Amino acid sequence: DTEVTQTPKHLVMGMTNKKSLKCEQHMGHRAMYWYKQKAKKPPELMFVYSYEKLSINESVPSRFSPECPNSSLLNLHLHALQPEDSALYLCASSQDTGSRASTNEKLFFGSGTQLSVL
Amino acid sequence: DQQVKQNSPSLSVQEGRISILNCDYTNSMFDYFLWYKKYPAEGPTFLISISSIKDKNEDGRFTVFLNKSAKHLSLHIVPSQPGDSAVYFCAAIGADGLTFGKGTHLIIQP
Numbered sequence: 001d002t003e004v005t006q007t008p009k010h011l012v013m014g015m016t017n018k019k020s021l022k023c024e025q026h027m028g029h030r031a032m033y034w035y036k037q038k039a040k041k042p043p044e045l046m047f048v049y050s051y052e053k054l055s056i057n058e059s060v061p062s063r064f065s066p067e068c069p070n071s072s073l074l075n076l077h078l079h080a081l082q083p084e085d086s087a088l089y090l091c092a093s094s095q096d097t098g099s100r101a102s103t104n105e106k107l108f109f110g111s112g113t114q115l116s117v118l
Numbered sequence: 119d120q121q122v123k124q125n126s127p128s129l130s131v132q133e134g135r136i137s138i139l140n141c142d143y144t145n146s147m148f149d150y151f152l153w154y155k156k157y158p159a160e161g162p163t164f165l166i167s168i169s170s171i172k173d174k175n176e177d178g179r180f181t182v183f184l185n186k187s188a189k190h191l192s193l194h195i196v197p198s199q200p201g202d203s204a205v206y207f208c209a210a211i212g213a214d215g216l217t218f219g220k221g222t223h224l225i226i227q228p
Contacts, residue, residue, distance in 0.1 A: 004161070006161075009159075040127075040220070040221075041220065042207060042218030042219060042220050042221060043162065043207075043218055045215065045216070048215075056215070090161050090162075091161075092161070106152065106164050106167065107154075107162075107164065107216070108164070109154075109161030109162045109163065110161050111159065111160045111161050112159075112160070112161050114159070
């Protein structure tokens, strides 16, 4: 199994809603990531979990709250989002530690959740 | 300041010919480079990588060339096939982790 599975594929939410994005991998990878991608832009790193601990937070607003319940699961809790938060949210995993200094960061990406905030 | 640049937003190539996607970088401390391929509504897929100590890496139809003195790498796809139509992201690894270019949309024409 070389897949990273993300649910839901599409999500529409209002600015007062609370929702969660889910990500799952069963490759035994110890690092998991959340990226945000706007149309025609490269993916932007949001969070990195290494061995189930948050190792990198790229100054992401607190309305985005990551959670790593176990080594296979990664969630992104959303609350009071803004319309400009509408984007494709990508989960990824890697066998490596997920530190900034790691090399060979071969990431396996999920298909993403297309989020629209109204 | 963009550290990884893909200056061609799109590239059109005839099926069967060679596709050459280019990538330039400014940070001489990058020590590993990767290419990802992305179809619409899917996440990026790892394609091929190259360490900074090498100048060429080949995998089937895909070859990546690295010119460290020019801070330039390129991805060659030969022969190009219709399924190669996608957005290709160049990425580099340094002290700050993974940095992506903006991508090049490759269109393979029949």
